Amino acid sequence: MALLTTVAAHAPDTDVGLYRTVRLIRRFEERAVELVRSGDIIGGIHPYTGQEAIAAGVCAALRLDDMITSTHRGHGHVLAKGADPARVLAELAGRATGLNKGRGGSMHAADFALGILGANAIVGANGAITAGAAWAARQSGGDQVAVSFFGDGAVNQGVLLEAMNLASLWRLPVLFVCENNGYATTLTVSDAVAGTITGRGEAFGMPSATVDGMDPRTVLAAAREAVDRARAGGGPSLVECLTYRFDAHHTWEHKARVRYRDDAEVLSGRERDPVEIQGVRLAGGERARVDAEVESMMDTAVAFALDSPHPDPVGALDHLYATGMRARPGGGG
Amino acid sequence: MPWLSYQKALNRALGDELARDPAVFVLGEDVRVAVSNVTAGLLKRFGPDRVLDTPLSEQAFTSFATGAALGGRRPVIEFQIPALLYLAFEQIVNQAHKFSLMTGGQTRVPVTYLVPGSGSKTGWAGQHSDHPYALFAHAGVKTVVPATPEDAYGLLTTAIRDDDPVVVFAPAAALGVRVDVDFDALAPVPLGVGRVHRAGEDVTVVAVGHLVHDALAVAEELAGDVSVEVFDPRTVYPFDWDGLAASVARTGRLVVVDDSNRMCGIAAEVVATAAERCDLTAPPVRVTRPDGAVVPFALGLDLAVQPDRAQLTAAIQKVLKQ
Numbered sequence: 001m002a003l004l005t006t007v008a009a010h011a012p013d014t015d016v017g018l019y020r021t022v023r024l025i026r027r028f029e030e031r032a033v034e035l036v037r038s039g040d041i042i043g044g045i046h047p048y049t050g051q052e053a054i055a056a057g058v059c060a061a062l063r064l065d066d067m068i069t070s071t072h073r074g075h076g077h078v079l080a081k082g083a084d085p086a087r088v089l090a091e092l093a094g095r096a097t098g099l100n101k102g103r104g105g106s107m108h109a110a111d112f113a114l115g116i117l118g119a120n121a122i123v124g125a126n127g128a129i130t131a132g133a134a135w136a137a138r139q140s141g142g143d144q145v146a147v148s149f150f151g152d153g154a155v156n157q158g159v160l161l162e163a164m165n166l167a168s169l170w171r172l173p174v175l176f177v178c179e180n181n182g183y184a185t186t187l188t189v190s191d192a193v194a195g196t197i198t199g200r201g202e203a204f205g206m207p208s209a210t211v212d213g214m215d216p217r218t219v220l221a222a223a224r225e226a227v228d229r230a231r232a233g234g235g236p237s238l239v240e241c242l243t244y245r246f247d248a249h250h251t252w253e254h255k256a257r258v259r260y261r262d263d264a265e266v267l268s269g270r271e272r273d274p275v276e277i278q279g280v281r282l283a284g285g286e287r288a289r290v291d292a293e294v295e296s297m298m299d300t301a302v303a304f305a306l307d308s309p310h311p312d313p314v315g316a317l318d319h320l321y322a323t324g325m326r327a328r329p330g331g332g333g
Numbered sequence: 334m335p336w337l338s339y340q341k342a343l344n345r346a347l348g349d350e351l352a353r354d355p356a357v358f359v360l361g362e363d364v365r366v367a368v369s370n371v372t373a374g375l376l377k378r379f380g381p382d383r384v385l386d387t388p389l390s391e392q393a394f395t396s397f398a399t400g401a402a403l404g405g406r407r408p409v410i411e412f413q414i415p416a417l418l419y420l421a422f423e424q425i426v427n428q429a430h431k432f433s434l435m436t437g438g439q440t441r442v443p444v445t446y447l448v449p450g451s452g453s454k455t456g457w458a459g460q461h462s463d464h465p466y467a468l469f470a471h472a473g474v475k476t477v478v479p480a481t482p483e484d485a486y487g488l489l490t491t492a493i494r495d496d497d498p499v500v501v502f503a504p505a506a507a508l509g510v511r512v513d514v515d516f517d518a519l520a521p522v523p524l525g526v527g528r529v530h531r532a533g534e535d536v537t538v539v540a541v542g543h544l545v546h547d548a549l550a551v552a553e554e555l556a557g558d559v560s561v562e563v564f565d566p567r568t569v570y571p572f573d574w575d576g577l578a579a580s581v582a583r584t585g586r587l588v589v590v591d592d593s594n595r596m597c598g599i600a601a602e603v604v605a606t607a608a609e610r611c612d613l614t615a616p617p618v619r620v621t622r623p624d625g626a627v628v629p630f631a632l633g634l635d636l637a638v639q640p641d642r643a644q645l646t647a648a649i650q651k652v653l654k655q
Contacts, residue, residue, distance in 0.1 A: 128396035132399060320434045
């Protein structure tokens with residue numbers, strides 16, 4: 001049971017709902033970065049800051065029983081699909097109360113009850129999984145749609161291109177969402193991508209569009225069109241969302257100071273902020289009310305995560321096999 | 334009683350499971366026309382929604398199966414060539430295998446990866462002749478290598494019903510084996526339970542897959558001089574360590590014949606575990622492919638890297654001298 005009121009309960013496709021989601025993701029990421037710095041989150045995170053409009057807009061076009069797969073930069077997608085922020089944060093902090101009982105961490109958050117089939121740490125790996133889940137739902141007589149989120153780095157992965165071919169060939173209800181933030185870790189799109197990203201979708205006969213990924217309304221409109229088409233049997237689509245990553249590829253950069261974007265570019269990239277773009281659409285009092293609600297929710301989430309127990313090392317390999325089979329112990333024994 | 338070939342046993346297991354459980358479906362390359370014969374007749378019986386021909390996209394269709402499994406299906410993927418598993422290693426080991434633990438037990442991935450014709454088919458050269466079951470055992474993916482038609486039926490059935498990913502290697506050299514069997518007696522075989530094909534007192538020969546038949550032939554040849562026990566693990570992961578220990582406790586001597594490459598192969602693990610757990614009266618001996626073997630094309634060269642009966646005979650004689 002969700003401890004905190006989740007996104008899905010708040011009409012996420014309204015202007016207030018979209019703002020609430022982008023604001024929640026923003027504050028979640030900022031608080032998570034603080035917990036990385038304090039050592040409460042080990043391993044660091046890939047902050048989604050700046051890209052919030054994409055998760056908010058796409059997930060607002062989905063039903064509760066629709067499915068998503070996500071990436072190493074996945075907190076935003078998971079929150080926007082309705083996961084409990086407290087349990088997501090507890091997962092990042094490796095606690096037993098986390099979504100995955102502390103077994104997955106930042107890059108593998110999953111909540112199957114909400115159609116969140118897992119964030120995936122291998123770039124481009126989730127597209128084919130998404131296609132299979134969409135096929136299974138259709139075979140069961142359902143009309144669910146499955147969304148595969150990935151970054152611009154994934155468009156050069158063979159398995160993703162194979163997955164696009166399968167999805168289009170079999171007219172599967174899939175939405176491929178490319179979050180083009182300009183960089184695959186440090187490599188620019190112009191140094192990595194021959195042709196275009198939408199050209200890859202078009203090559204497989206998929207409707208493919210490039211949209212402003214900084215505006216939640218724009219993303220919602222594009223996603224809604226593609227989701228409606230998929231649900232009606234019209235097959236998959238590709239939506240390329242142009243965006244900018246405000247923070248590091250990974251919090252590791254905060255210490256390592258890798259130089260691949262100059263200050264002027266980062267400043268310029270942050271000028272169009274999805275939280276502001278959506279925020280100005282709300283009346284002043286409404287915005288302040290949502291901000292206060294999000295702040296309170298994050299305070300509760302942080303307290304919940306830090307107060308939660310660590311998992312018992314005795315069960316380190318619990319769930320290794322779904323059948324409960326136990327592996328031989330390591331160590332000396 | 335009717336004759337059942339190993340290949341027909343696989344076909345029968347697929348048909349029985351497709352009939353028993355509507356969640357089961359088969360996918361792979363050329364499975365509708367049944368190029369490998371293992372899926373013969375299934376399209377007609379179960380229709381195109383249960384028997385899916387895939388494009389040559391091993392990585393995508395392997396993870397497609399993972400996604401379908403997350404959605405409640407029980408996919409069986411046929412790989413025509415054992416080396417295709419290398420293409421899909423990420424999708425099996427790093428994706429399908431890890432979902433249960435990484436999600437804290439939220440889901441299961443009941444996919445079966447069936448390789449009818451694993452190992453050398455003689456004449457198929459470097460990229461079609463590997464036998465990489467040890468890789469999956471090392472990674473912790475459940476892995477079976479049946480030796481006989483009834484075990485092929487029983488282990489494939491169990492693999493399909495298992496809630497975890499299972500790789501089923503059906504050795505090319507065993508596909509033609511036939512037994513006289515009562516079809517009604519065919520039944521699931523549990524994972525991790527070995528089978529003593531021939532009881533003996535002087536030496537335990539652990540034989541994997543098709544090599545069980547070679548081990549039985551050698552045991553018969555030597556019967557006047559040596560009493561050989563032939564132990565078939567049937568499942569290489571999980572391995573029947575208790576069964577191995579019980580056999581070695583009777584004989585005190587161990588030879589392992591295994592179609593893996595020598596380095597980190599199944600034979601290496603069997604010998605290591607026996608050394609830890611058992612009271613061996615002589616150093617054990619492995620009969621395997623060479624380290625890092627690439628199977629050469631010419632017949633004589635191909636056979637030169639396969640474990641054979643002469644090597645096994647010599648190994649048995651060696652452990653008996655000590």
